[in-house]
Amino acid sequence: MISFEEAVLILAPVAGLAVLSCGHLALCQIVRPRAGLRTLIAAFLAGFAVTLFLTTQAARSGGQHEGADLCGLVGLHGMTYVAFAYGYANFYNLGIASLRIRILQELLSAPHGLAQQELLNRYNGKRIAQSRLERLVQSHQIEFDGHRYVSQPSLLLRIAVLFRVLKRLILRRDFQFVRVPVVDQAPAPTVHQVEHAPTDSIAVSGGRP
Amino acid sequence: MVPLVWALAWLTATFAIHVVWWRNRPPRSQTVALLGLFGGSAVACLAGAQSSFTPVPGRLTDFSDLAQLAVFQVAMTLAYVEAYTAIEDDSPSMTILLTVAATGARGCVREELQDLIPDEAIVGRRLQALIAAGLVHLNEDRLSLSHRGMRWARRFQTFRRLYGLPLGG
Numbered sequence: 001m002i003s004f005e006e007a008v009l010i011l012a013p014v015a016g017l018a019v020l021s022c023g024h025l026a027l028c029q030i031v032r033p034r035a036g037l038r039t040l041i042a043a044f045l046a047g048f049a050v051t052l053f054l055t056t057q058a059a060r061s062g063g064q065h066e067g068a069d070l071c072g073l074v075g076l077h078g079m080t081y082v083a084f085a086y087g088y089a090n091f092y093n094l095g096i097a098s099l100r101i102r103i104l105q106e107l108l109s110a111p112h113g114l115a116q117q118e119l120l121n122r123y124n125g126k127r128i129a130q131s132r133l134e135r136l137v138q139s140h141q142i143e144f145d146g147h148r149y150v151s152q153p154s155l156l157l158r159i160a161v162l163f164r165v166l167k168r169l170i171l172r173r174d175f176q177f178v179r180v181p182v183v184d185q186a187p188a189p190t191v192h193q194v195e196h197a198p199t200d201s202i203a204v205s206g207g208r209p
Numbered sequence: 210m211v212p213l214v215w216a217l218a219w220l221t222a223t224f225a226i227h228v229v230w231w232r233n234r235p236p237r238s239q240t241v242a243l244l245g246l247f248g249g250s251a252v253a254c255l256a257g258a259q260s261s262f263t264p265v266p267g268r269l270t271d272f273s274d275l276a277q278l279a280v281f282q283v284a285m286t287l288a289y290v291e292a293y294t295a296i297e298d299d300s301p302s303m304t305i306l307l308t309v310a311a312t313g314a315r316g317c318v319r320e321e322l323q324d325l326i327p328d329e330a331i332v333g334r335r336l337q338a339l340i341a342a343g344l345v346h347l348n349e350d351r352l353s354l355s356h357r358g359m360r361w362a363r364r365f366q367t368f369r370r371l372y373g374l375p376l377g378g
Contacts, residue, residue, distance in 0.1 A: 010276040071210070072212065076216055076278075080280055086291070086292070087284070095365060099335045100338065103332070104339070105365065112353075119336070123332060124328045124332060125323075125331055125332070128332075130319075130323065132302045132305055145316075148315075149309050149322065150309065156302070156303075163295055170231045171235070172232060175307055
């Protein structure tokens, strides 16, 4: 039989996740329309605070955890909460960015079905690129000066670089379509320029054409 | 501190096995294999942590410690399986970001980026996955939702309305 303090200690990251998901949903209702990333960050911080509070309180009242043990416990529960929060953020992001769900939505809006070409006319690579570009500019992941899109150091770029490293490490391949466009007017970037791109680790892809 | 050490050791060892396995012979059903690998190693780790063969300073005898370790393992497994889908498939946003970054200070014009993503590779592949999962039917070039696909599409429609999200993708 476990005590109440032990149960709280075990479930502290789950309680944090509950605060994150309920808090985020509530904030989305209040801050409509276009709740954006800020509501998610605010809810994440609230959930993190609840996780840490419950962990430290339950550990102290249990009387078993002090000093290094308490630090280890906070580290373990902190990482557990971040993993849960990552899962929640991905779930939320499905509604924004998932191509599969967009295809289902397109088919739902066509009661008699669609020919493959009709689907591609409604939703294709160009449209995907367009909507992603708008989203990336709006969230300040890239800059648009009215004519050209220019990279800048951003969280998503760092994540993309990390995923590129993992892709190479685990699957032994690169992003398939990353390439430097050939432009007549402007010179192509040199290896030096590419090596000193904002993340310091971007390289021209050797991906398949 | 001991549960944290077990947690980090489990995560490192499982990721190492995953990398070696996938580099040598990637499984056909990758998500199922990942769940099997992480689940199996989690059970082995929990058994090892309370085993009498484990030296006492590193042994977890308290149920509470073992349960906290198990919650960590569940959270990490789910998070990594989700992250892996982004490693396996090419995300259009990441493709655009990496391409723009590779052009450095010169940057890209819209037309260069719009041609980056071939319809067949992005939409076609996802469509095939939906057909294979039984969510979409294909009859003589005509696509329609199956009953299951209809249910999922309505669930996501409700989800979008609940959060006030625009049509995504």
